[in-house]
Amino acid sequence: MIPPPFEYARPETVAEAVRTLADAGEDGKVLAGGQSLLPLLRMRLAFPELVVDVGRIPELRGVREDGDMLAIGAMTTHHEVVNDPLVRRHAGLLADATATVADPAVRHRGTLGGSLAHADPAADLPAVALALDADLVVAGPAGRRTIAVRDFFVDYLQTALAPDELLVEVRVPKTGGWSFHYEKFHPVAQSWPIVGVAALVRRDDGHVTEARVGLANMGSTPLRATAAEETMAGADGPEAVARAAEAAAEGTRPSQDLAADPEYRRHLARVLTRRAVLAATGWG
Incomplete structure (x- = not known):
């Protein structure tokens, strides 16, 4: 058209x-x-x-270290994110999940900031940003401000950005000491996930001490599976992870469409959370 x-x-x-x-x-x-x-x-x-x-603005591209954070320009393409050595070293979950976005043609054109600002809850990267506890830097007439990612997504395709503001940078905490995995179910390689799960896990002495689980396509915004995260703390093996993953769909409001109904999405959230955490811990 x-x-x-x-x-x-x-x-x-x-x-x-x-x-x-x-x-x-x-x-x-x-x-x-x-x-x-x-x-x-x-x-x-x-x-x-x-x-x-905004494709001609050079300061919106590139990755740099800033203390215990990575600062990623909003116009950095998916391809650049996947292949950047700083991202791969310090934010491997972001690199791995971005590598699954659509296809090579889309990854060479699509941008990290564009994906987040579009705020499609079915997209991969908003859920990943939530799991990473990212911060988003926006510029407006009054200057720059930082929005925590948990406050950025307001509703379906809606964000905390004002009409006269521009997302300029995504700040991602370095995740040394965390293991990670991104798991999604999608019937066609280039399609959005029916459900996606981004998992970060920290372990000590054979036990999970902290887990973060971001969910894609389980509501009108990307979500954190907080009930599963809380239950996951202390898990000491596959059985404990499986029990904790049963809480992954609590508090979600998945949609119904031609791809899946809400109950099927809840089932997928539980199954994929178990798989993602087991893969991250190496217990799978």
Whole structure:
């Protein structure tokens, strides 16, 4: 289909992009890698008067260390995330999960910041960011502010970003000492997961001391499986992990669509949480 008509701007600095978005108000949309916005435009599910292409802003790309954090530019592509040595060394869960996103063509164009700002609860990376306890740095007319990822996702395709704000950086704590695994069920390689599970596990003396479990496609936003995380503490083997994983769907409100009904998604959340944690611990 042919997109509706719109004006186009291509700023070259963050400050210019923020001014452009402020002038557009509710009628502006940010174009990052285009893997989410362009399909919406073609299907006429979005009708912006102005599309602001931030692809020429160099400060939005790249990965750097900042103490015990990694600072990842919002326009860093999935391909760059997967292959960056800092990400692989200090945030392996993010690298491994990103490697499963769609296909190579999408990974060369799609961006980390674009995926998070789009806020599709069925996408892989919002759930991963939740499990990692990431922080998101946004720029607006009043300057920059940091939003904890747990406060960023508001509802289906809605975030805490104001219309005149731009996501500029994703800050990920280094996960040395944690083991990890990303598990998802999707019937077609390029499709969104019916359910995805991002697991981080810390162990000491043969016991799980802390677990984080992020869930994709189990509600109108990505979720943390808090009941399973609490029950997982102290687990000392596969049987204990399996018991804790039974709580993975508590507090979730999965949708019904052509791919699955809510009860099937709850079943998948339990099964995939068990698999992900067992793989992370090496007990699987």
